[in-house]
Each structure stands twice: as structure tokens, then as C-alpha cells.
Amino acid sequence: xxxGYIAILGATNAGKSTLLNTVAGRxxxxxxxxxxxxxxxxxxxxxxxxxxxxxxDTPGVFEAKNSFDRRMVxxxxxxxxxxxxxxxxxxxxxxxxxxxxxxxEKLKTLDKPISVALNKVDLVHKIKLLELAGKIFDAGIFEExxxxxxxxxxxxxxxxxxxxxxxxxxxxxxxxxEATDLDLSTHLAELTREQVYGYLHKELPYMISVDTDEIETxxxxxxxxxxIYTTKPAHKQIIIxxxxxxxxxIGSKAxxxxxxxxxKKIHLELKVAVDSKWRE
Numbered sequence: 030x031x032x033g034y035i036a037i038l039g040a041t042n043a044g045k046s047t048l049l050n051t052v053a054g055r056x057x058x059x060x061x062x063x064x065x066x067x068x069x070x071x072x073x074x075x076x077x078x079x080x081x082x083x084x085x086d087t088p089g090v091f092e093a094k095n096s097f098d099r100r101m102v103x104x105x106x107x108x109x110x111x112x113x114x115x116x117x118x119x120x121x122x123x124x125x126x127x128x129x130x131x132x133x134e135k136l137k138t139l140d141k142p143i144s145v146a147l148n149k150v151d152l153v154h155k156i157k158l159l160e161l162a163g164k165i166f167d168a169g170i171f172e173e174x175x176x177x178x179x180x181x182x183x184x185x186x187x188x189x190x191x192x193x194x195x196x197x198x199x200x201x202x203x204x205x206x207e208a209t210d211l212d213l214s215t216h217l218a219e220l221t222r223e224q225v226y227g228y229l230h231k232e233l234p235y236m237i238s239v240d241t242d243e244i245e246t247x248x249x250x251x252x253x254x255x256x257i258y259t260t261k262p263a264h265k266q267i268i269i270x271x272x273x274x275x276x277x278x279i280g281s282k283a284x285x286x287x288x289x290x291x292x293k294k295i296h297l298e299l300k301v302a303v304d305s306k307w308r309e
């Protein structure tokens with residue numbers, strides 16, 4: 030039996046959460062057009078034969094300007110330190126940004142296997158991809174460069190094969206049918222936060238939070254009560270919308286996502302509150 034942790038590291042919006050969901054084969058992490066959507070490390074499990082690969086989706090690495098941002102970036106660095114291997118995910122369509130150099134300098138201090146996954150390669154000409162791969166190998170710390178599309182699940186298998194060879198001999202951490210370490214309360218809250226971003230991403234700053242206040246089980250029905258927190262009264266009104274129409278739409282989309290994730294019928298009760306200090 031083998032079991033180990035593989036940290037997925039990268040800049041914001043590189044596709045880390047999409048890759049995690051593809052690996053897990055289910056909706057484990059939320060995906061959004063908003064940058065810095067992932068706020069804490071989320072683990073997804075991939076079992077291959079006698080090997081259990083535990084992938085860690087980390088917040089994007091960026092220049093943190095306040096205590097909230099610094100905590101998110103710290104989560105990414107913590108995942109690197111505790112992982113058995115690291116996959117550095119890069120958005121091939123954006124090339125090598127200054128964040129690449131920052132991350133490479135950090136990775137040079139680690140004594141563990143590291144590979145690069147160039148994501149969204151279907152959007153980039155092959156010659157450009159070869160140039161990027163050459164520059165990446167020039168850093169001198171990467172074992173492999175994989176060309177993948179996390180969204181289309183292309184090239185991911187080769188990356189998994191590499192990661193599997195880096196696992197230590199160890200009992201499995203998760204049961205065979207477990208796909209993520211998120212508890213139900215947090216998972217449902219994240220699914221609602223995803224719908225808020227998806228529906229209002231052009232109108233609303235990303236600084237919102239969702240708490241699951243209560244989950245009541247009634248046979249195959251889950252009654253879920255949640256609160257969406259925002260920092261300003263004006264943002265609260267944006268979320269609610271005229272006559273509550275936007276909140277109804279968010280609730281409808283979130284309920285459908287929850288039913289898909291849990292296999293149960295969901296009755297969702299949503300409210301919106303202002304808490305200017307939640308982010309601290």
C-alpha cells in the first residue's frame with residue numbers, strides 16, 4: 030500500500046481547482062472567474078490500484094496586501110512544506126509571469142520531487158508550448174513538464190502516473206469511497222459561494238463568505254440553512270436584488286449543485302448579512 034500528498038501550486042486562476050475536481054471525479058473545489066477564490070487547502074483523493082494520491086488544492090500565490098490575503102498565501106506555502114511531491118500548475122495561455130520566478134525561488138529551498146503541469150495547452154500554439162517548456166526546464170528543479178487541459182482531462186493521466194511513483198509506502202488515509210476531506214457543512218457553503226461568484230462576478234467584489242448555520246436530515250431530504258456574509262450594505266442589496274430575485278436565482282442554482290453533489294433532495298434557506306469584520 031502506498032499513500033502520499035501532492036500539492037497543486039500556482040498563481041491565481043491557473044486552473045488548480047478545476048484540476049482537483051478532474052482528479053477527484055467530482056465537484057470538490059469551487060471554480061470561479063474571480064481571482065483568489067480558493068481560501069484554504071482542500072484535499073481530493075485519487076485511488077489507483079494500491080496507491081492513494083491525496084491532492085491538495087491551494088490558494089493562488091499572489092502579492093498579499095493585507096492580513097486576509099497573507100493568510101491565504103500562507104496556506105499555499107504550508108501545503109508545499111507538508112507534501113511528498115509538488116505539481117506547479119501554470120496557465121500556458123499567460124506564459125511565465127513574475128509569479129513564476131517567485132514560486133521557483135521558494136521551490137529551490139525544498140528537497141522533494143517537483144513537476145510542472147502546463148494547463149490550457151489547447152489554447153496555445155505548439156511552438157510556443159515548446160518554448161515555455163524549455164524555459165521551465167532551465168530553472169533546473171523540475172523533473173517533468175506535462176502538457177494538460179484540466180478542463181478536458183487531457184494529459185492528466187501522465188501527471189498522475191508521475192505522482193504515483195513519488196508516494197511513500199504507507200496505509201491509506203482515506204476510505205476507498207471518500208473523494209475529499211471537506212465536511213458536509215463546509216462543502217455546501219462552498220457550493221453556494223461558487224454560485225454567488227458565478228451569478229454576480231461582474232457586480233460583486235470577491236470578499237464574501239458563506240456559513241452553513243444548520244443541516245437537518247429528514248429522510249432523503251436535507252434542510253440547509255445558510256448565511257451569505259458581505260462587508261457592505263450596498264453589496265448585501267446587490268446579492269438580494271430587486272424583490273429578492275437575485276437571491277432566489279442564487280439559491281436555485283446552489284440547491285441544484287448541492288443535490289448533484291450529495292445525491293439527496295435539498296431544501297435551501299438563504300439569508301444575507303453584513304459583517305465588516307469577518308474577513309479579519
